[in-house]
Amino acid sequence: MAESLKDKVAIIGMGCTPFGELWDKDVDDLIVDAVFEALQDAGLGLKDIQAVWAGTANSGVNAASVSAPLQLQYIPVTRVENACATGIEVIRNAAHSLAAKVYDVVLAVGFEKLKDLGYPGLHPGKLSDKFHPIYPAGGTGPGRYALAATRYFQRYGLTPEEGKKTLAKISVKSHYSGARNPKAHLRRELGLDDVLRAPMIAWPLGLQDCCGVTDGASAVVLCRTEDVKHFAPHHQDDYITIKGIGVSAGPGWGKNKEEYDFTHWPETEHAARQAYQMAGIRNPRKELDMAEIHDCFSIAELIAMESLGFCPKGRAKEEIIDTGAFVAPPFREMVMRKWGATEEEIKAAPAPEEILVVNHSGGLKSFGHPVGASGGREVYEIYKQIQGKAQEASRQLKEIRLGLAHNQGGHPGRFQCAVIVVGVPPERLP
Amino acid sequence: MSAGIVSYGAYVPIYRLNRAEIARVWGSSPAKGEKAVANSDEDSLTMGVEAGRDCLKGVDPHTVDGLYFASTTAPYREKRSSSIIAAALDLRRDIVTADLGNSLGAGSNALKMALDAVNAGSARKVLVVAADCRLPPPNSAFEPMFGDGAAALLIGTEHVMATLEDRVTLSSNFLDIWRRDRGDTYIRAWEDRFIVDKGYTAHLQEAVNGLLKRWQVKPADITKAAFYAPDPRSHANMGRVLGLDKNQVQEPLFDLLGNTGTPFFMMILVAALEKAKSGDRLLAASYGDGADAWLFRVTECVERVKDRRGMERHLASKMMLPSYGTYLRFRDLMPWEATPLPPPESSANVFYREERALLRGYGHRCNACGHLQFPPQRVCMWCQEKDRFEAVRIVDKRGKLFTFSLDERAVFALDLPNVLVIVDLEEGGRIYGQATDRDPKSLKVGMEMELTFRKFHEGSGFHNYSWKCRPVRC
Numbered sequence: 001m002a003e004s005l006k007d008k009v010a011i012i013g014m015g016c017t018p019f020g021e022l023w024d025k026d027v028d029d030l031i032v033d034a035v036f037e038a039l040q041d042a043g044l045g046l047k048d049i050q051a052v053w054a055g056t057a058n059s060g061v062n063a064a065s066v067s068a069p070l071q072l073q074y075i076p077v078t079r080v081e082n083a084c085a086t087g088i089e090v091i092r093n094a095a096h097s098l099a100a101k102v103y104d105v106v107l108a109v110g111f112e113k114l115k116d117l118g119y120p121g122l123h124p125g126k127l128s129d130k131f132h133p134i135y136p137a138g139g140t141g142p143g144r145y146a147l148a149a150t151r152y153f154q155r156y157g158l159t160p161e162e163g164k165k166t167l168a169k170i171s172v173k174s175h176y177s178g179a180r181n182p183k184a185h186l187r188r189e190l191g192l193d194d195v196l197r198a199p200m201i202a203w204p205l206g207l208q209d210c211c212g213v214t215d216g217a218s219a220v221v222l223c224r225t226e227d228v229k230h231f232a233p234h235h236q237d238d239y240i241t242i243k244g245i246g247v248s249a250g251p252g253w254g255k256n257k258e259e260y261d262f263t264h265w266p267e268t269e270h271a272a273r274q275a276y277q278m279a280g281i282r283n284p285r286k287e288l289d290m291a292e293i294h295d296c297f298s299i300a301e302l303i304a305m306e307s308l309g310f311c312p313k314g315r316a317k318e319e320i321i322d323t324g325a326f327v328a329p330p331f332r333e334m335v336m337r338k339w340g341a342t343e344e345e346i347k348a349a350p351a352p353e354e355i356l357v358v359n360h361s362g363g364l365k366s367f368g369h370p371v372g373a374s375g376g377r378e379v380y381e382i383y384k385q386i387q388g389k390a391q392e393a394s395r396q397l398k399e400i401r402l403g404l405a406h407n408q409g410g411h412p413g414r415f416q417c418a419v420i421v422v423g424v425p426p427e428r429l430p
Numbered sequence: 431m432s433a434g435i436v437s438y439g440a441y442v443p444i445y446r447l448n449r450a451e452i453a454r455v456w457g458s459s460p461a462k463g464e465k466a467v468a469n470s471d472e473d474s475l476t477m478g479v480e481a482g483r484d485c486l487k488g489v490d491p492h493t494v495d496g497l498y499f500a501s502t503t504a505p506y507r508e509k510r511s512s513s514i515i516a517a518a519l520d521l522r523r524d525i526v527t528a529d530l531g532n533s534l535g536a537g538s539n540a541l542k543m544a545l546d547a548v549n550a551g552s553a554r555k556v557l558v559v560a561a562d563c564r565l566p567p568p569n570s571a572f573e574p575m576f577g578d579g580a581a582a583l584l585i586g587t588e589h590v591m592a593t594l595e596d597r598v599t600l601s602s603n604f605l606d607i608w609r610r611d612r613g614d615t616y617i618r619a620w621e622d623r624f625i626v627d628k629g630y631t632a633h634l635q636e637a638v639n640g641l642l643k644r645w646q647v648k649p650a651d652i653t654k655a656a657f658y659a660p661d662p663r664s665h666a667n668m669g670r671v672l673g674l675d676k677n678q679v680q681e682p683l684f685d686l687l688g689n690t691g692t693p694f695f696m697m698i699l700v701a702a703l704e705k706a707k708s709g710d711r712l713l714a715a716s717y718g719d720g721a722d723a724w725l726f727r728v729t730e731c732v733e734r735v736k737d738r739r740g741m742e743r744h745l746a747s748k749m750m751l752p753s754y755g756t757y758l759r760f761r762d763l764m765p766w767e768a769t770p771l772p773p774p775e776s777s778a779n780v781f782y783r784e785e786r787a788l789l790r791g792y793g794h795r796c797n798a799c800g801h802l803q804f805p806p807q808r809v810c811m812w813c814q815e816k817d818r819f820e821a822v823r824i825v826d827k828r829g830k831l832f833t834f835s836l837d838e839r840a841v842f843a844l845d846l847p848n849v850l851v852i853v854d855l856e857e858g859g860r861i862y863g864q865a866t867d868r869d870p871k872s873l874k875v876g877m878e879m880e881l882t883f884r885k886f887h888e889g890s891g892f893h894n895y896s897w898k899c900r901p902v903r904c
Contacts, residue, residue, distance in 0.1 A: 118770035121839060133776035134788055134896045135805060137886045138840055138864045143850045146835030151852075154833070154875045203836035203847065203870075255862040256803055257811050258854045262833055413862070 004278050007241045007425055009095040012232035013042025013221035016380040019185040019368035022215040027059045027113035028069035034217035034373075035070060035109055042221040042232050049221070050103040051076040055090035055110040056372035057083055057409075066109060083409025084296065085247070086110060087375020088418035091220055092245050098224050105231055110377075111217035112370035122213055142202035142210055142297065144411035149204045149299040151262040156314045164204055166317045167298035168195035169339050171208045171365055173327050174295065176335045178362020182391045185212040185368030191338055209298040214368025218376030225425060237428070238387045243402065243421040244281070246274025254413020263314075267415035268307040268408060275404070275419040276309070284404070285310045286353045288421075290385060290397060292378035293406040295363040304406060308419070310356055325350040326358035328397055357397060360385070371409075375418060378405035382422055401429065433548035434590035435726065436555065437735050439485025440700045441477050441580040442687060442744035443468045444867045444903065445760070447751045449574040455754040456569045463685030465577040467751060468563045470760040470844035471866055471884040474501040475511045476895065477580035478561040479518040479883040481693075483826075484739050485557065485582035491519055494584070495553035496526040498544055500536035500560040500692050502609075504529055505885075505893050514895060515559060517789040518883045520823055526553065534658070534718030536560070537581075537692045538599075542722070544585040545594060555586040562691035565761065567616035575661055577688020581696035591735055592703065592712065592726040598641040602720040604629050626664050630717050634658070635671055637721035638713065645725055647711070649673040653728075656680040656702045657715035658695040686745050692718075701741040706732055739904055747904035749869060759844050769841050776889030788896045791825030791881065793859050802858035825881040825897050829855040836870050842887060853879045853899045867900040878902045 015037025017030050025033070039045060054066035054077060063077035082089040090108040097103050114122070122141050153163035172192055178184040190208060198207035223231045228239050248270035254260035272284070281287050293308065295301035302316050305326070311319040319325070322345070324332045329349075336346050361367045361381040364374060382403030390396035402423035409416045446464040453460035468477060478499055486494070497519070499512035512527035528543070530536040537560035544556035561580035566572035606625035609617050619625065634657065642649065655674050659665030662684045669679040680702040690697060695716040702712055710728040715721065739747075751757055758764055786792045786806075793804030798815035804824055809816050832852040840848030849865040865873070866884055884898045 131775070131777070133774070133780055133889050133894050134886055135862075137774070137894075138837070138843065138848050138850060140837055140840060143835045143837035143840065143848065146837070147833045147850055147852060150835060150875065151833035200836075200838050202838060202850075205835075251811060253811050255852075256805070256860050258832075258858065258860050262852070 005095060005099055005245060006243055006278050006280070008225055009098050009222055009242045010225040010228045010239045010425070011220055011242070011379070011383060011422065012223055012228060012235050012239050013038040013040070013044065014380045014383050015041065015219040016183060016377050017217050018183045019214045019216035019370060019377070021115045021185070023115065025215065027111060030111050030113060030215060030217035031066060031069045031109060034111065034219040035107065038107070038219035038221050043234055044105065044221060044231065046070060046072065048105050048231070049075065049107045051097060051106045053078050053080055053090040053093045053106070053108045055080045055086035055108070056112055057081060057086055059111060059113045059372065082416050082418070084294065084371050084374065085407040085409040085416045085418040086372040087218065087377070088245070088405060088407045088420050089247065089375070091222070091376065091379065091420060092247060092418065094220070094222050095242055095245065098222055104227060105221065105223045107219060107221055108376065109217065109219040110372040110375060112372045113215050114213050114370060115215050120213065139411070140202065141411065142205050145297040145299055146202040146205045148262045148303060148412040152299065152303065153204070155261065155263050160204060164196060165192070166321055167209055167302065168192050169321050170295070170298045170301050171195045172338050173335050174359050174363040174365040176331055176338065177328065177360050177395065178366025180392055180395045181362050181367060184362040184366050185214045186366045189338070192340055205297055205299065211296045211364035212366070212368035214370045216368060216370035216373045216377065218373045218380055220376055220379065239425070240383055240386055240422050241425045243423050244275035244277070244279030246271035246278070246419045247417070248274070249416045250414060252414040260413055262412055263303065265303055265307040265408065265412070265415060265417065267417035268304055268406065268419070271417040271419040272308045275421050279421040281421065284308060285356050287402060288356055288404050289400045289402050290357045290360055290382060291404040291406065292359060292361060292363070292381050293404070294408045295359055295365050296369055298365070301359065301363065304408070305358065308404070308406060323348065323350050323354070325354045326356060328357045328360050328395070329355060330394070360395065360397060375405060375407040378407070379420060379422060386424060431587045431590065432594065433545045433585055433587055434594050435583050435592040435703070436586040436589055437485050437489060437584040437591070438700045438703050438740065439481045439483070439487070439582040439738055440697050440741045440744060441480035441484060442466045442741070443472055443477065443578050444747060444749050445469055445751050446748050447754070447757050451754050452574045458569070461574045464750070465574065465688030466579055466690070467757060467760060468578040469866060470762070471886070471898065472563070473505045473885060473893070474503045474561040474563045474580070475505050475514060475893070476883050476885055477563065477578065478511070478515050478559040478582070481561065481580035481582040482515060482519045482557060482559050485584050486519060487737055489584065491521050494521050494525065494555045494557050496544065496547060496556040497521060498528045498530060498540035498556065498558050500530045500540040500558070501562050502531055502534065502536065502692055503563050504531055514789065517785055518791070518895070519557070520790045534692050535716060535720055535722070536718070537696050538716035538722040541583065541585070542597070542599065548585050548587060555584060558583045558585060560693035560696050562693055564691045565616055568763070571622070572617065575684070575689050577690045579687060579690040579693055579697055581693040581700050583696060589731045589734055590729060591731040592706070592728050595725040595727050596641060596645045597722060597724045598637045598644065599722050600633055600637050600720040602633060604633065604719070606630070626660065630660055630664055631668060631671065633721040634668060634715050634717050637723040638672055638715050641723040641725055647725065649678070651711055652678050652713045653710035654678060654680045654702045654706070655713040655715070656695065656698040657713070658698070658717045660689060683741070683745070697741060703732070704738070704740050704742055708732055743904045762844060771841050774842060774887040774889035776892065776894050778892070786821060791823055791897050792821040793824040794819035795822045802855070804859045804861060824855060824859055827855045827857055828902065829853040829861065829879050831873065831875055831877045831879050832860070833875060834865065834873050849873065851879070851899050861899055864898050865900055866898045867903065873901070
C-alpha cells in the first residue's frame with residue numbers, strides 16, 4: 001500500500017545562484033554554482049551523490065547537460081521537464097527515490113539560461129505546445145494569462161481601472177520585498193504609478209505585471225530524515241522535511257471546454273489538495289507561515305492565492321490584497337503607503353491568523369523566473385527563512401515553521417502544477 | 431433547362447484606405463473616395479472563400495460538382511488555390527477544381543467554362559469564384575485606384591435566377607498591362623491613352639455591340655449594364671459610347687471599393703443582381719486579353735436568393751485604415767526590423783492529417799454524451815468515451831466572446847495588437863483562437879462572434895490557412 005511521504009525526506013543542503021541577466025555565465029556555470037553551494041551547505045561532495053534529477057524547460061538536451069558540467073562519474077541522471085512546474089518536479093522525483101530506499105543521498109537541480117537568446121521576452125519558439133502550425137499560433141505567455149485577467153475582472157465586476165490597480169498592488173508588494181533580497185533579479189522598488197503606467201504588453205497586463213526573464217539555477221541535496229544525523233550531522237537542528245507534495249496535469253479542457261471559466265486554476269486546486277492532505281493541512285491560510293507562489297504574471301498570483309485556498313474565490317482583493325495580509329508585517333505599512341492606502345486601511349491590521357506572507361522573496365516578478373530553477377528557488381527561500389539565514393537582516397521573517405512552494409507550467413486552461421509543503425520536522429515543533 | 435446563375439455572393443474586406451491619405455503621403459493631388467484593402471491575414475484565396483460562403487448560403491455544398499477560381503494574384507504559382515478553397519467550402523472531393531489566371535479576363539473565362547460544363551451535362555452545379563488582391567506600384571496612378579475583393583456565382587440549371595440569353599467572346603493578344611514571371615513585383619503598363627482607347631474601349635465596345643446586334647437588342651432594352659472599366663472616366667465614357675442612359679448603368683463603386691481586377695465585373699454584376707427584379711435584362715461585360723459580353727434575363731427565382739452579404743452589406747460594414755503606414759504593414763511592403771526569433775514552422779503532414787478540422791472546419795460531437803468539441807480529439811473531454819464521434823462542421827456557427835487579450839508584442843503579427851480570444855459556440859464547443867477584423871477598443875465580453883477563413887502565417891514556406899474568429903461582420 002502507498003504510504004505518505006510526510007517527514008520521510010529531509011533537505012540537508014540548498015544552493016541558488018543570484019538570479020538575473022547573467023551575461024558572464026553560461027548554463028554550465030549556473031549548474032556548477034548552484035550545485036556546489038548546495039553541496040557545501042550539506043557538507044558533502046559530488047562523490048556522495050548517488051543519483052541526480054535535472055530539470056530544465058529548454059536549456060538542456062538530456063542527462064549529459066548536467067553530468068558533463070558536474071563531471072559526474074557514471075551515476076544515474078534523469079532529465080525532467082514539466083514546463084514552469086519543472087523545479088518542484090525534480091525535487092519530487094528525487095524524494096520518491098529516497099522514500100523507495102533506492103538511494104541514500106540524491107541531488108535535484110533546476111536551471112535555465114534564457115538570456116543568450118537575444119530576445120527580451122520568453123522565447124516562444126523554444127517553449128511551445130506540441131508542434132502544431134495552427135492551434136498555438138499567436139499565443140504568448142502574457143497574451144494567454146491576460147485572457148484570465150479580462151475574465152476575472154468581468155466575473156467579479158471590477159472595472160478595468162479597479163482590476164489594474166488590484167494587480168498593481170501585487171507587483172508593488174513583490175518589488176518592495178525583492179529589492180531587499182540580494183539574489184533577486186529586479187531589485188528596484190516600484191510605486192503604483194510605475195506599474196499602472198508601464199508599457200502595455202498584453203491588455204490588461206502591462207510590463208510591470210510580468211515577471212523577469214532571467215538566468216539562474218537552484219539545487220537541493222536530500223536524504224532520508226532518519227539518515228540526517230549520518231549524512232549531515234551539522235544540520236541536525238535546522239534541516240527541514242517535506243510535508244506534502246502534489247502534482248496535477250490538467251486535461252487541457254479550459255482551451256476547448258465551455259465549463260472552464262478562466263478565473264480559477266483547477267490544476268493548482270488539485271495539486272494543493274494532494275499536498276495539504278499529505279501534510280495534514282486543513283486551513284492553509286492559518287497553518288502556513290509563508291508561501292512562494294507562481295506569479296509569472298500578477299493575475300497568476302491573485303488567482304493562485306484563491307486556488308490554493310488562502311481565501312474563497314473572488315475574495316483575494318478584499319480579504320488578502322487590500323488588507324495587506326500577504327505582506328510581511330514589517331513591510332506592510334510601507335508597501336500600503338506605496339499603494340496610496342488610507343490611514344484607516346493601514347491601521348486595520350489583519351489578525352495574526354489572517355497573515356500569510358506571499359512571495360517574500362520578491363516572487364517570480366522581482367526575483368526572476370529562470371523556468372526550471374524557480375521551484376527550487378522557492379523552496380530555497382522557505383529553507384533559509386526557517387533556518388534564520390535570510391541573506392539580509394531586514395527581510396528575515398520570525399517563527400517560520402511551515403511554507404508552501406507553488407509552480408505551474410503551461411497557461412490558463414492547460415496547466416501542469418506542482419505544490420510542495422516543507423517545514424520543520426515534528427521534533428522541533430513547539 | 432439551360433444553365434444560368436443560381437446564386438451569387440461577394441466579399442469586400444472590412445478595411446478601407448482613404449485616397450486622401452495616399453495623396454498626403456506622396457504629396458499628390460487627392461483623388462476622391464476610398465478603396466477596399468485586404469487585411470494582413472487575407473489574400474485572394476481567403477477572400478474567395480468568403481465570397482464562396484456567401485454564395486453557398488442555403489446551398490448544400492455537397493451538390494456542387496466543380497469550383498473554378500479566377501485571379502491574377504493566386505497565392506501560389508504552382509499549387510492550385512481552387513482545391514484549398516473547395517476544402518474550406520467543404521465541397522466533395524470528386525469534383526473538378528481549376529485555377530484560371532494571368533489576365534483580368536480570367537473571371538469571365540471561369541464563368542464561360544462553368545456555363546459550358548453545366549450545359550454539357552458534365553456538372554450540375556459549378557461555383558465560380560473570382561478574387562484579386564493586386565499590388566499597385568506605390569506612388570503610381572494605380573495605387574489609389576486598385577481595391578481588393580471577391581465575387582462568386584453559382585451556375586446550375588435548377589432555380590436559375592438569371593438565365594443566359596447570349597454571349598459574345600473576343601480573344602486578343604493586346605498588350606496593355608502585364609507582369610513578367612520573374613522580376614516584376616508590380617504590374618507594368620503601356621501608355622494609358624493607347625491602352626484605354628485601343629484596348630479597353632475598342633474591345634468592350636466590339637463585344638457588346640456584337641452581342642446586342644446578334645440578339646437584336648436595343649440599348650434601351652437593357653435594364654442595367656454591369657461592366658468593367660479600369661477607372662471612373664473610362665467607365666463613364668463607355669456608358670456613353672454604348673448609348674446607355676445613366677440610370678441603365680450599374681454604379682461601378684470606384685469611390686467605395688476601387689478597381690478590384692479579375693472579380694470587378696462580377697462584383698458589379700452582383701450589385702446589380704441584388705436589386706434585380708424578375709424580367710430584368712442585365713448586360714455584363716468584362717475585359718482582359720479580349721472582352722466578353724453577356725446578356726442575362728432575371729427570373730422569378732431572384733426572390734429565392736436572400737440573406738447575402740453581397741456587395742451592399744459588405745460595403746456598408748467597414749473600418750478605416752488609420753494611416754498609409756498600416757497599409758504598408760498589411761501588404762508587408764517593407765523589410766521590417768529583424769528578430770532573433772525563428773520564423774514560424776509548419777508541416778504539410780499536419781495539414782494532410784487534419785484537413786477536416788483545419789480547412790473544412792469540422793469539430794466532433796460525442797455520440798455518448800452529445801457534446802460538441804473543437805478541435806477534434808480521440809477521447810471525449812466531457813465523458814472520456816473513446817472514438818465515438820460524429821463530425822460536425824462548426825465554422826458557420828456563431829458564438830459569444832468569453833474572454834480576450836490584446837497582445838502588443840506578438841512578434842510575427844503584422845497587425846498589432848494580436849487579439850487572443852475564447853469564443854463559445856452557440857451549439858456547444860469552444861474556440862481558443864485569434865480574432866481578426868476587429869477594433870481592439872470595441873471588443874466586449876459577450877459580443878457575438880463568427881468564423882472566417884484566414885492565413886495564419888507562412889511557416890515552412892507555404893501558406894498556412896485555417897479559421898479565425900471575428901466580431902459578426904454585418
